[in-house]
Amino acid sequence: MTDEKKKGVIFDIQRWSLHDGPGIRTNVFFKGCPLSCQWCSNPESQEFCREPALFGDKCIHCLSCVEHCPHGAIHTSDPWIRLDYEICRGRCSRGAEQENAFCCTKACYAQALTVMGEVMTADMVLEEVMRDEGIYRSSGGGVTMTGGEPLAQPEFLLELLTAAKERGLHTVMESSMFAEWDKIQACLPYLDVLFMDMKLLPEEKHVKYTGVSNQIILDNIRRAAAYARTHRLELAVRTPVIPGINDTSGDIAAMADWIKKHLPGVERYELLPYHRLGRGKYRNIGREYQLGDIVPPSKEKMKELEAVVSKLGLRRE
């Protein structure tokens, strides 16, 4: 069973990634996250196990999936088909027989029905990552662990980071920092840059919108900053700016103040404007988007918030 530990669930490996660390990079998306932020743009990253997704626009309505599902989870419906996601989760995502799970997707030639998540070994992931080794070197890029929450699969993450470093790759991780400190600490020696999410300061608000308390997170951020003062690790704090939730100058100033006060040595603080590109993905995996119709922050708004940050002596990059 030791081998089992060294497998992880990955839902995407994206080459030509340009915004999560320096240079041209490959992002490795870990599946599964202990948080459930309402604005999450990668809802398929939240569940730890594999799950089905239906891309309706690709469906050619051949109904071959209906025939092939032994669990009766797929029904004909207009204009496409309807999935009973509860049955899928029970029988295929968490079922005992993983071999034959999701056989509906094999019958779907149009690939309208697919499985989110692939069980992979570190070698499999790195084989894909190493394909662009040549451009990492010239562009100063490398590999970025993101998700989901990479730290939610700590043994696999550590193995992957160790192997990446053995191959001389520049490594970045994006994390919610919601994890046990010793798991985080174990990874730090293998990281060049760590992006730490800080979503909200007030604890009750944090619980309301993300499902968990932020006390562990803030503790971990403080500990990481202390570590970085004596080690070669670049830290950056990131906040997704969500209209109506944390987008006032006051919200942002409070977080910037906190950084100044608690994280000596950390100067990078990046604001990421909320976007709606992930909205459509909720329906694909049979879930509902909870934020409704909020509008992304305007450029002017972002500029105003950036100004608050830079006034406090923090920089974007």
Next chain:
Amino acid sequence: MSTDTIEQEPLHYQMCQKPERTERIDRLYEYVGASRVGMCMERGRIITKVYQENRALLPIQLRAVSLKEILNHMSLYILPGSLLAGNQASRPNYAPLFPEYAVDFLEEEFIGGSPYYPDERPADRIEYRRSDMPELEEIIRFWKGNTHKDRLYANLPAEAISAQDDVGAVNIVNFMHGGCGHLTPPWPWLFTHGLKEVIRLCDQHMAELEMWTVEGIEKHRFYLAAKTVCQAMIDYAHRYRDLAAELAEQEPDAKRAEELRELSRICGKVPEHPADTFHEALQFMTFVQFGIQIEDNAQGISPGRFDQVMIPYYRKDVEEGRLTRESAVELIQNFFVLLSTVERMRSWDDTAYFRGKPIFQNLTTGGIDPETGEDATNELSYIIMDCIANTRTLQPSHYVRWHKKTPEEFKLKIAETIRLGTGFPAVANDELYIPAMMNRGYSRKDASDYCIVGCAEPGVAGLRGGRTGAAWFCLAKILEVSLYNGKDPASGVTLHENQNGKDLESFESFEEVWDAFQDQMRYYAGIHAVMDNTTDRLWEEYMEEPLTSVMGCTLTVLERGKSIKRGGAKYDFTGNETIGTANTGNSLYAIKKLVFDDKMITGKQLKHALLTNFEDLTTNPTGPQIQQMCLHVPKYGNDVEEVDKIVSRVLESVCEELPKYKNTRYGRGPIGGIFQASTTTVSSNTPFGLLTGALPDGRPGGMSLSDGQSPMRGTDTKGPTAAVRSVSRCNNLILSEGSLYNLKLLPQDLSEDAGLNRLVNLSDYYFSLGGMQMQFNVVSRETLLRAQQDPAKYQNLIVRVAGYSAYFVNLEKKVQQDIIERTEERL
């Protein structure tokens, strides 16, 4: 451009970055832009008269006298404010008539309105005066039955005509309507000697001829013709000398009058005498460009390595105070605007293969010094990038040569120019082009001096004669017929049965499919050679080009006393254009995977699905299901070795087959004398797509094929790094006629300095992997969709088609769609 467009296009560089031009260039640009494409009768009128009145002359003499009469009698104009002189027809953007090549389409379209009157075409319209039609009819009557095209049809074997007109696997229509072009004159020699010296050399050679020998008689004809056209060029320049002087007299503005007097002086000097200044050299070049264009309606007549050729004049003039960087920029921009007035009339059928304005007057910038092997980037290289960014004309077209020692600063300058999104410059990799040329017999020094003389085809100034850009060779169609034992399903014609006598229903292994494809490919390569060599032979017999020869390969044609068409060039290759490479490789892989490896469907099922265009719902699996299976087999462009290797194997087989054929100049003087392959398509992937039925890669019948060596549109989903790894996996070294890869990037991926660095990194990466050529479309899908809906606001939006750039709104809808679909490599 209204401001709301610009606001909607915050990252569309062409839209939000205003060009920096002097008032003079702005006026020139607007003046030329306001003149629509039209038909000019003059050349047709003059050449008809010459042919009517000189029936005793031999073809080469007739060609020489014709050019002389045209250059002596055509209307001349000097554009308002222009510092340079030269024109091809009576108005900017007017195309001269070349009735000696073909009149059938003139009759069908101008007289008969079939399929359209040229001024009513859906795209590439040509305006003309209805009152000229009686005269045009007379011209047509004289030439009908006695044109180059008529002779070609009379000489080509029936199966070759059927291969073009019924099956649509090979096509040579482009070369039925004009000459061959695709060369660069030896500027340094011409600039330092002048045409008077060429005439003197002709006289000297003639004096040495043994006139009683056949050889002597033939050489004598050539030298006489060469002298005639050189004198005609001098006369042409002198007519501008007089015109400029006359305009100066009438000019109220003293400054402009002085400019015209200076222009008059220069036209009195070049091309007769050597050029001594930058301005003189540029005027020399302008005259020669126009002269060759007027002679034979060809494309790819290229200024070549402009920065290398002009740098001594630039430095000397700057040093001696005659020129500043600013005045050089203005002169070069003026030169660009003049070249942009050149227009080529094509039949409606032919325009489908050449949408937009692909004349291919190529400038090649940067690269290595052939003597030292060191980087040769200079001040002019940077100036040219500025001129591209700010002139924004469709002609000339531009290449840069990229190599390991290209300075980072220049790479960033190139990236900045590319980011603008005009498709210029395309990038050629010295480390591939040079060895690929050497592999076919070029010396290292000559290959190191290459420039691009077409879409992507390499030439060397003064050393390579025709003929690049030969027949179109549609691999996708060839694969299609091999699936039906040689029968073309659309026309029902079988020209050649598979050697193994099998079809998709009876193939027993993938190797049998491959063998059948190879057999058909070899068969059509043979037809290809017949078509090109027949064309060449007829050109040689009836359409020799004295000016093109003596300007294009000056020293060798003078030495040998014969034109390029008879073997006068130092290097001579016939290059092809391979179409649908990605579709062919993807389809072969899909057959291998679905029918033989995974056994998802039988060959019989696939055959039926293809013949019913994936539409039959009564089969199990249904047609649409089979199409989905086909579409989801891994595709070229995603860094999947297995399929990339098949694409590579397909290309290699063409690259190895073609050189087995010799061209009509083999053994008559030039090095080479064989066929070689390229992957340039121009826009022919659209018309060839119309002729090609459903393919095993899932592409339905009629859809545009893949362009160049690019992955099929929409099938490369893993980003640019994966795509360039696939494309570079082909063995480009044997693709000695050039490679063509269109990469579409999003403007936002190139924003800020980081974006420029990224473009440099990506190019370095591709070239380090063995990529040969790359060109870019930097424009978002949204911008193009808006341009389609609101063309008036996007009149000046330039996009890269394949090997050239065109105004997006002037393209036909199908080609627009093709460009929109071309995969956006996105985050």
